[in-house]
Amino acid sequence: xxxxxxxxxxxxxxxxxxxxxxxxxxxxxxxxxxxxxxxxxxxxxxxxxxxxxxxxxxxxxxxxxxxxxxxxxxxxxxxxxxxxxxxxxxxxxxxxxxxxxxxxxxxxxxx
Amino acid sequence: xxxxxxxxxxxxxxxxxxxxxxxxxxxxxxxxxxxxxxxxxxxxxxxxxxxxxxxxxxxxxxxxxxxxxxxxxxxxxxxxxxxxxxxxxxxxxxxxxxxxxxxxxxxxxxxxxxxxxx
Numbered sequence: 001x002x003x004x005x006x007x008x009x010x011x012x013x014x015x016x017x018x019x020x021x022x023x024x025x026x027x028x029x030x031x032x033x034x035x036x037x038x039x040x041x042x043x044x045x046x047x048x049x050x051x052x053x054x055x056x057x058x059x060x061x062x063x064x065x066x067x068x069x070x071x072x073x074x075x076x077x078x079x080x081x082x083x084x085x086x087x088x089x090x091x092x093x094x095x096x097x098x099x100x101x102x103x104x105x106x107x108x109x110x111x
Numbered sequence: 112x113x114x115x116x117x118x119x120x121x122x123x124x125x126x127x128x129x130x131x132x133x134x135x136x137x138x139x140x141x142x143x144x145x146x147x148x149x150x151x152x153x154x155x156x157x158x159x160x161x162x163x164x165x166x167x168x169x170x171x172x173x174x175x176x177x178x179x180x181x182x183x184x185x186x187x188x189x190x191x192x193x194x195x196x197x198x199x200x201x202x203x204x205x206x207x208x209x210x211x212x213x214x215x216x217x218x219x220x221x222x223x224x225x226x227x228x229x
Contacts, residue, residue, distance in 0.1 A: 003157070032214070034214035034215075036214070036215035036216070038158075038216075044221075045207055045219040045220065045221055045222050046158065046207075046216070046219055047219075048215055048216060048217050051212075051213050051214070051215035051217070052213055052214065052215070055213075057217060089157065089158055091158075091160075091215070091216070093214040097171050098146065098163060098171035098211075099160075099171065099173070099174075100148075100160040100163075100214075101160065102150075102157060102158040102159065102160060103157070104157050105157045105158070
């Protein structure tokens with residue numbers, strides 16, 4: 001069971017867009033349309049932002065969008081706001097034993 | 112509104128057993144739609160999936176922790192629990208319980224820090 005690879009950091013100015021990648025294998029990201037993304041502030045629990053690659057739970061701004069190509073998933077935050085400064089983690093379903101794997105995490109800084 | 116709350120000792124000695132309980136309120140744990148699971152996060156590090164359980168008692172575990180972890184469920188109390196055996200310093204982490212939905216985790220507890228130290 002491997003960990004998904006994310007860049008350690010990403011940044012952008014207010015109003016700009018930032019895209020975070022999440023690279024796995026054909027056993028996880030590439031094999032299932034089951035990628036989710038989480039936002040986490042320091043000392044707080046993660047919050048689900050995207051599920052099943054592209055879907056947003058109720059209450060998540062449409063500035064957040066997800067996509068996938070092959071073994072790599074991406075989260076794009078458009079129109080960056082100061083409140084978007086946080087850690088972001090991807091996750092994927094990874095097999096018939098209901099396995100899950102998480103990404104290494106990306107710290108997003110709003111300049 | 113569904114709420115999850117972790118409880119258990121904040122300090123465990125090396126080689127002993129870590130025991131945590133997640134109490135679920137605002138909804139029933141007896142649902143065909145959800146698994147209930149545990150995720151941990153060592154200080155300053157990323158998230159690690161531990162495992163999950165269905166209300167029938169069916170469980171799934173991370174291969175890396177399968178030999179040391181047991182997840183159980185008590186539907187009468189609307190709770191599920193984690194036991195992690197033979198802990199060491201590397202098991203020091205914030206432990207979260209969460210609901211599994213649409214192959215994601217949509218509701219999380221606030222997390223509880225467990226430190227392994229003598």
